[in-house]
Amino acid sequence: MAGGGSLKEGGSPVFDITPHKIAVCHLVQVFALHTQPDMPFVFQSVSHHHRLGLFLFSLTRSCEGFLEPSLEELLNQLKALGGLAMLSEHLISNLLVLSSPDDLFNFFDKLRGVLAAPEGSSMEEEQALLDPNSHLGIFIRCCILTFNMLPFEGVCHLLTNLVAYCNSNDSTYEMAEDDDFNGSEFHELLEDPEVDCESAELEEYGLQNDTQAAENLTHIPSKFLSSFLEDNQASDSPRIKHGDDGSQSGGLVPLLNNNFRTDDNLGVLRSRWQIEGYLNMQADLLEKDAISFPLYSFSATLRQLQKLAPELHRVRYLQYLNALYHNDYLSALDELHCYFDYSAGMEGLFSRSPSPSSEFEVGRYETALLCLGTLQCHFGHPKKALEALTEAVRISQQNSDDSCLAYTLAAICKLLSEIGISNMTGIIGSPYSLGTTTGLGTPLSTQQQLLVLLKRSLERADHLKHTNLLAFNHLALAKFDLKHVKKPLLSFGPKASMKLRTCPTSVCRELRLSSHVLSEFGTDGLLQLNDTGSFSTSWLKNLSAVGNPWLKKLQKPRSLSVNDYDTFQFYAQPSPIPGSVLQLAGASYLLRATSWEHYGSAPLVRMNALVYATCFADAASSSELSLAYVKLIQHLSVFKGYTEAFNALKLAEEKFSVSSTHIRLLKLQLLHARSLHRGNIQEAQQVCDQFGVLASSVTGVDMELKTEASLRHARTLLAANQFSQAAAVASNLFCTCYKFNMQVENATVLLLLAEIHKKSGDAVLGLSYVLASLSFCKTFNLDLLEASATVTLAELWLSLGSSHAKKASSLIYQALPVILGHGGLELRARANIAVAKCLLADPSYLVSEDPDAVLDPLSQASEELQILEYHEMAAEAFYLMAIIFNSLGRQMDRGLIISSDTELFSTVSTHGNFHLACHTMSFQLVYTSV
């Protein structure tokens, strides 16, 4: 348990007795023996006593840093508890008394009296002694044991450290830095090339003044004392003031400072258990929001830790993660290999129990390969990633490491689903290949292989009771079901009749199954890992925040997504569910949003995205969270127009840093759509080009981005009336999508092709495309897209002549429920205009009889289009309305229309659509002549 965790691990030296522990022991003694007559210290109230107990508990469990707090900090925290001022003096005086080895012996001898006698012996007095099996009891026992095992040299070391520890208290808090002492340190820092970046980084934080930056730099080493994150946040004004004050009053305390320094160098580490907690916490934070971790200073922290505890190889893993999330390929690769060179065979990433098994193990190298694979995947080298992962499969089979195999399979699935690989042969074609073991003679397509793998991975995860993995696999299956039609694997023999459609219910089922993690994580053994002392950490942090009011002010929401707990609430604890479980559960909501996006239900998209953004923000990584925001903003742009969307985007940009790719993409998307609607072709083309640049140049990587870029390119060309070019781009895109099996995208591309032909006036050709698109939509249950395609179909029929008006209107009425329920502004407007056109084209309909049947949809469409700033289409609506008014003879209304129309006319005529412009012009001429 807890404090003594390391003792179990073969007497690893990380749990050693340190001055800080002596101080804590002393406090525990006071806490336990306060009723005894010979204790000089008396608590003012019971609540004080309890608070001290809670404080001690947190102190031995918290993991906000890897170094033990100095006496200074300890005293400050004690002070923050309130009402225990006497206790600090008591503590100091008692620590100062310990001046010879014998004093220490006596101290620990007395400490033994704190522990209650084991059961069975008589309890003479009514004493509140510590239960030896309680957390604090175990801590005390560990300390006593470690002390008793110390050789004389160890006792001497302890004594020296103790003196240094007490002296550190005497030096002023504002760590005055002696000039030349710091000079060397500073030099050393300057030597490293990284420091330049560091100062640049600091400047980014708003430190324009060079000297200030330098001042700040000198503080970095001393900053290791406490949590890195916090200090970085607090590094603005107060810190610098401290430094200035110190240098003014410097010269007084250099010696003490030196003592402090040597002490620092000796490195008073927390217990191994606490350090591992710290590392896990940092890893989580890194994954969540890498941007808040400046690359170099964090790696400097880690290096310091590595120097102090070289046997903690986990630090290297953190280095790897740090490099990975900062996109430093080379050093990530180096650190990865380094970590596994040292730790493979010793430390497994997936070992359930926190303590590694003691027996000598040759293994875990497969984990190295798995990590290498994911690294290559992260950096967009799919081929290398696949090589690494296949090797991982081979080695885990060789070492019969089932869990690693399951994870590797899942990783391969992820890779295959994310990265477009048109042809699998030659990649997994080796004798150890995955596909051939299915026993089917025919080569499988990538998708079929993926499905087989997914199923197998799912089975394996289920078999091994890896709940997380199971959830992940269900999610992956859902994703697969969403986008792919399941074809029979057998290419011969009797075929069961199969509907070649995707099945929304199966997607839904998988999604529901994946959410099971929430209910089942308790049985997974994850629970014990969960207890990493983060509760104690947050409690202590709150305590210090209360102690220093200025710090409280600085503690703005550090990480954008952390729920803000009230500062001084003992009950404010972080969620009891492990972050990974929450993440998976959240991911299922995000996927739900995406699937509804496909199936075409806007309200459900919005709802799921909202659920994600509000409930899972704690565990979500910044990129996933930004994705949810993106969905919400997209929804806004479609339903409320661009002004609102851009306002929301501004908020999102503030919340996430600018470098978030999702947000950047969203901005481009919005800009592009708006400039297309406004008819600003040049701007649209520029945005389009920016889009293309964002995608990686490697084939098969960033497929979605590439598809979208060329889709937008085609749209831009279409808006510029360059039909043949637009058609060429679109058909090219169709070929790529077909090659990489992206059928959902195919539906969109086909629809676009139909639109192009419609606009170019080739309605017959357009018909075939739109019908193809419709069949795709049906297959993949893309309802909204289907509705949109139906409208296009109707328009195409209409353009073939008034004889088809009936057919067209029936088509539109068929699609209207979906469109009115879920469609965005543009689609609705289009449908409305089409309805009006159908009526107008219908010979049996007379305008004079029922003008509202035409005017209502038209006016609604024009309103909606104006919100969207879609000038071209709005002009069309107005034009139609004006004609109707003209025929009705309502001059006044017509005049109104014309006046608003002239505005639009100017934009329309500047940007292209001459056809419409001419119409409007002639119409105006007619009007003015009348």
Added chain:
Amino acid sequence: MSSKESYRVELRSAARQLSDRCLYSAAKWAAELLVDIEPDAHAPASSVSASASSSAASALATPSTSSAARPLSHLHPDASAYRRRLRSAAASGDIAATPPAGVSYISTPVPDDDGLNSDGGNDRYLLAKSYFDCHEYRRAAHVLRGQTGKKAGFLRCYALYLAGEKRKEEEMIELEGSLGKSDVVNSELISLERELSSLRRIGSIDSFGLYLYGLVLKDKGCESLAVTVFVESVNSFPWNWSAWLELQSLCTNTDTLNKLNLKNHWMKDFFLASAYQELKMHEEALKRHECLLGVFRSSDYIQSQIATALYSLRQLDEAEVIFEDLLRNDPYRVESMDIYSNLLYAKECFSALSFLAHRVFLTDKYRPESCCIIANYYSLKGQHEKSVLYFRRALKLNRKYLSAWTLMGHEYVEMKNTPAAIEAYRRAIEINPRDYRAWYGLGQTYEVMNMPFYALYYFRKSSYLQPNDSRLWIAMAQCYESAPLQMLEEAIKCYTRAANSIDSEGIALHRLAKLHSVLGHSEQAAFFYKKDLERMEAEGRQGPNMVEAMLYLARYYKSEKKFEEAEFYCTRLLDYTGPVFTSQASESHLVTSCPLPVKGVAKASEISLLAYVKLRAMGSAQEE
């Protein structure tokens, strides 16, 4: 001549000054060099000592023993062939005794010892020095407290530094096993740094003080400042070899080396030569050392450096001659004998290696080099456990012993203890990240574990550090070629690189030919087979590869309808003096069962015979 004479004067005074300040190893180095200067045939020994005594400031103590007695001793007739060769080259060629034209060394004045303020001070210094000599460092420092002279100040600081170092070593063992890493620091560093930096600021620091300051800075990790300080130190007193060595250890690449602002003293040549050696620029190192040999004709140090460079250039026989010579000259030498043992290991000279091991064992068994030699011997004998034991001992004595870590890794690989091997290699890399052998070892280990893709990273690293080594490229190619990967195109690229650098074993050409034939590039395959055949002919080798090449070529030309060539190869095949074969079927059968083992045995017996002869020769030399 005058320059030699001035060298002698400088070195003599320097050795005295260094030993006065208890910088023993530097003093040793200077004294060795002093003895090794080629005597001027014309200058009588007496005048040498006379001039020395006149120029040196306080030449009170026994000056003549070293310079007068030895010059005759190394004129004795058993000087080696190599040495003679060099000497004749020096006499005839441009490696003259005087420095080459165009290089003008600036003469650095030999600094005077500062006068001690009083007799009492001098006495105290004497006492302190004797304490120091008895390894009672703190006492020595204590005696010298309050002394103001530079010399006394230096000794006090140096004593404190050593006391701190001693304590550091002790603490390291107290806190952890000596093989463990630890971050114990010398507790005196901070106060020393403070004192020395303030002294440097006011300018009252001499070169020795600067040397010490540099040491402190280096230990603290302020490396760039340490470099400047060391440069200052060697510029004002160039004869302190320890300072040069420290400087060298900080020059981890050629850029820093070239940026150093060094005065052009002849000691700089020693430094550069040694630094080049360390940076694996063996050719340059060799050139410089041979140049220096012109003046310091019989220097063992230079000889050993030359031998090391030759060994690194894989000219084993030449290196061996020099090493043998060295050992004959100075039978109790331990320095750089580990490299000799590596050489003997590479040549598989069992008895010579055992002889060497025995000798160093008797001389000083607690030297890391000795342990390494013994470990090498056991390794050669195939007793890997014992070998590891001795490597561990060597590492206990010197935790930064780079080659021992790597070699221990090799032993662990032999013992199939891969995690230990990996750790050993990693430790070597930690000491020197540019050690390509360790990277290569890591790659091999992973290859053994059947993880060729993973191993590629390491091979890539090592070939990056040593781009012209064909072995590394071949290793990489073999990874690509291995069954799980089957990336033949990449393998071909690597083999091509290997074939372009010197590939002594000729693996690359053969594999290239084979791979091309597998991939159906018959033209390239024929090209490489032909090349391989030419190479084998040039080296006078025979073997199954030859048969294979000729067979392929014959078939190739036949398919190309070039019957003349085909016939040529067919007849050559018939002429081939191998075991009798009649039909093509048996030929191809023969390819698989090669007669190589027999040949290997023959070679081994040859080698052992050779070693025996050598041993006898050595023994007889000793008897003489």
